[in-house]
Amino acid sequence: MKVFPQLNHLALALVFCFVVSAPVQAHFGMIISDYPIISQENKEAALTLSFAHPFENHTMELVKPKTFFVVVNGEQQDLTGTLKEIQLNNHKAWSTSFSFQRPGVYQFIMEPQPYWEPSEDLSIIHYTKTIIPAYGDDEGWDTPAGLPTEIIPLLRPFGNYAGNSFTGQVLVKGIPAANAEVEVEYYNPANTYKAPTDYHVTQLVKTDANGVFSFTCPLAGWWGFAALTEADYTIKNPQGEEKGVELGAVLWTYFHSIDQTTN
Secondary structure, eight states: OOOHHHHHHHHHHOOOOOHHHHHHOOEEEEESSSSSSBBTTTTTEEEEEEHHHTTTEEEEOOOOOOOEEEEETTEEEGGGGOEEEEEEEEEEEEEEEEEOOSSSEEEEEOOOOEEEETTTTTEEOOOOOEEEEEETTOOOTTOOOOOEEEEEEHHHHHSSSTEEEEEEEEEETEEOOOOOEEEEEEEETTTOOOSSSGGGGGEEEOOTTTSEEEOOSSEEEEEEEEEEEEEEEEEEOSSSHHHOEEEEEEEEEEEEOOOOOOO
């Protein structure tokens, strides 16, 4: 009779070990454009805003962002009112279209409402940025947007090939964030690729003493970088308890494949 409790304890221990050893899924704020570079052939882009696990193509509910705006040539334009609610993988997301009127490097930025994540016992705020060049302009792509936390690209964040190494600097309140974790994921909307293990879903690098990190992107497509730090304030959870806040500086950038010419 005593063997059954022992087996139950063993089973519970095995389940516990499996749960605690499995990597936690990474969250990413996302701003994805149907055109990563604007030219005379495509003067308007459709932008989709979501909150997701990009490699696994799992989405969460994204309530209407607190703010959504674009910065170009030192000018800021509020786009929050242009957002339209959509369903993305059966969860709430947002979309808009933007017409590019003049050359420039356009920084599209989303500040979401705090997202309560019960499995991590904290709220998540991802300041998300996607940089799109228009009509041949390539000035100002490394200009800070003045966000509470952000990634400043040190590699021009457009016109890159798969296999290039992306380098960025993480800032928190304008100060380089040393030893910060940066999660990296490939956007895999058609489930084209399968990770060999859970560890391969989210790549992880850390910043150096100057807040700088590098990562080589092996596949063509959209890559997201999320630099995670802890806020110096708390937010109440749904039960009214003060809880910690994870701040994410998220940057999305597109890497192209190179086409082979035929003679």
